[in-house]
Amino acid sequence: MKEHLKSDLAQIDYLLDLIKKQGVEYLNSIAEQPTSVNDIPVWEKQVLPESGHGTEEALKIFNQRFKPTIVGSSGPRYLGFVTGGTTPASIAGDWLTTIYDQNTQSTKGQGDISANIELESIHLILELLELPHSFLGGFVTGATMSNFTCLAVARQWLGKQQGRDIAKEGISGTMKILSATPHSSSIKSLSVLGLGSNNIIRVKTIEGDREAIDVMDLENEITQLNGLPFILISSGGTVNTVDFDDFKEIKRLKEIYNFWWHIDAAFGGFAACSDAYKHLVEGWEYADSITVDCHKWLNVPYESAVFLIKEQYKMLQVETFQNSNAPYLGDPLENFGYLNFLPENSRRLKALPAWFSIMAYGKEGYQSIIDGNISLAKQLGHWLENSNDFKLLAPVRLNTVCFSLKDDEKQDEVGKFLEALNNTGKVFMTPTFYNGKKGIRAAFVNWMSTEKDIQLIFDTMNEVVKEIK
Structure with a gap:
């Protein structure tokens, strides 16, 4: 058994503690994790290591090169692609x-x-x-x-x-x-x-x-x-x-x-x-x-x-x-x-x-997640419906809000608005096309999303739409 592999096996508890510490830090701050990365680094080809670095050093290399590009896709304000979170039990x-x-x-x-x-x-x-x-x-x-x-x-x-x-x-x-x-x-x-x-x-x-x-x-x-x-x-x-x-x-x-x-x-x-x-x-x-x-x-x-x-x-x-x-x-x-x-x-x-996850939270736990997400989607839909700058493209039937800019003459600016919104790193949504209109989808499926999150989302949307006017 080569040196690095033998050493890693001998200190597996220490290595897993390092990963646990890094993981817990991420999970404890997931609501603050950016939902989008704007400054994409230039990837440089790496030379295959001759004898390897060992896990601890590999972790340091990962944290330096790739960790800054990790987004909070399992966080409470990532509303794109119908992406769920990860419960502690899961x-x-x-x-x-x-x-x-x-x-x-x-x-x-x-x-x-x-x-x-x-x-x-x-x-x-x-x-x-x-x-x-x-x-x-x-x-x-x-x-x-x-x-x-x-x-x-x-x-x-x-x-x-x-x-x-x-x-x-x-x-x-x-x-x-x-x-x-x-x-x-x-x-x-x-x-x-x-x-x-x-x-x-x-x-x-x-x-x-x-x-x-x-x-x-x-x-x-x-x-x-x-x-x-x-x-x-x-x-x-x-x-x-x-x-x-x-x-x-x-x-x-x-x-x-x-x-x-x-x-x-x-x-x-x-x-x-x-x-x-x-x-x-x-x-x-x-x-x-x-x-x-x-x-x-x-x-x-x-x-x-x-x-x-x-x-x-x-x-x-x-x-x-x-x-x-x-x-x-x-x-x-x-x-x-x-x-x-x-x-x-x-x-x-x-x-x-x-x-x-099912054994940990049971039927009532999942009913609470589902009903909570639907309630948040309905609330955001209500705010958009009564907004001066946005409109719903369809009723909010369950957990997804499909909307666009209120002024039909600003269809060309929908993409510009979404890009600016996602660039804030506070929320992430995805584009769509519905009934001949350019639109945006916000899908609520995360167990951590709260009313505080949708208030921040709506406030951010209003700030961004004013900037592009």
């Missing part, structure tokens, strides 16, 4: 995930059986979201891979409806996919799966400030398929305005027509935790597959999402993802292994941060 789970370094696949046998932790975590998430245990789920890196996993099984289902085994034979011809406002990750998934991102049949949305499926137009498009099976991608909270498709109506159509129903509920699905807003997901339990993103509103570290697929499709799932040298005989759940139920062969124990 940090504990994530640290232990790294320390234990399990390759989570199996539930029994010799060696690593940490898949039991993952299955229990899925059980807890189903309970939290009030979904039936007829779903089989697993952890992947994010909503993109969750959508990919669900749509891969949907592809296999659609092939079987046509008398083909897509996993073995590959795709030939076109497959029909219907959707109104799919997230870009679903479109990417269709591209990677060979289904074709241009093959989406766009269904109309409800008139007005809506992004939800017009059910009458959906049924019209379905009838034009003349009985052909298809995939429906519906929204459990759109990105711009958190609009929800009418799941009860889609369930009615599913009783009449033959299609795979996938719901992208990356963050909107957590409306199920709120007594006041759970009606938005009423009927989603009848879907064939659901995407839920954990590193958003569950507030666990990146990368974490779950796929939920009805257990009745377990054979289709195995046909899609099994390793060629590991075919199943009999019921795949009797010899369960995630190796044959999802894309990755190598995977961390991603479930542990979620398990810790």
Whole structure:
């Protein structure tokens, strides 16, 4: 064992204390951490060290070169990209995930059986979201891979409806996919799966400030398929305005027509935790597959999402993802292994941060986070609606505020305003385009955000807008 490696092993407790101290300092000051970096350093190529520096010296080099570029993306005023925070319990789970370094696949046998932790975590998430245990789920890196996993099984289902085994034979011809406002990750998934991102049949949305499926137009498009099976991608909270498709109506159509129903509920699905807003997901339990993103509103570290697929499709799932040298005989759940139920062969124990956080804070804890974020979004929306300089582009339906400058003649200045706002380092928001207007999105998903934060955000917005006038 070389000198630095031997030395690091001998003083691992000291090294971890250094990291702990630095981490605690960051977390204790996270509300003051800049949300954006303006002075981007010029990166210089580093020479590969011959014998290395050892961990303590490497930490010093990191702190000098890279630490100044780290932003408070898990802090209370980072409202861009629907980025959640990290609860203390989820940090504990994530640290232990790294320390234990399990390759989570199996539930029994010799060696690593940490898949039991993952299955229990899925059980807890189903309970939290009030979904039936007829779903089989697993952890992947994010909503993109969750959508990919669900749509891969949907592809296999659609092939079987046509008398083909897509996993073995590959795709030939076109497959029909219907959707109104799919997230870009679903479109990417269709591209990677060979289904074709241009093959989406766009269904109309409800008139007005809506992004939800017009059910009458959906049924019209379905009838034009003349009985052909298809995939429906519906929204459990759109990105711009958190609009929800009418799941009860889609369930009615599913009783009449033959299609795979996938719901992208990356963050909107957590409306199920709120007594006041759970009606938005009423009927989603009848879907064939659901995407839920954990590193958003569950507030666990990146990368974490779950796929939920009805257990009745377990054979289709195995046909899609099994390793060629590991075919199943009999019921795949009797010899369960995630190796044959999802894309990755190598995977961390991603479930542990979620398990810790759910066990630590429970249903009431998450209901408080969800309701609190929604309340903050509504409050900011109210202030914007009554402002002389800003206007809402859509009603605040849940936790995302979609707005723009009030004067339509100043559309060219929206980007300038957002850049100046983000440059303050006090808040971070992202641009969007909605109903033909340049807009801005502010997404509340962080467990630490408070009324004090939105007051500071609104005050900063007013200061910036005066500066650019």
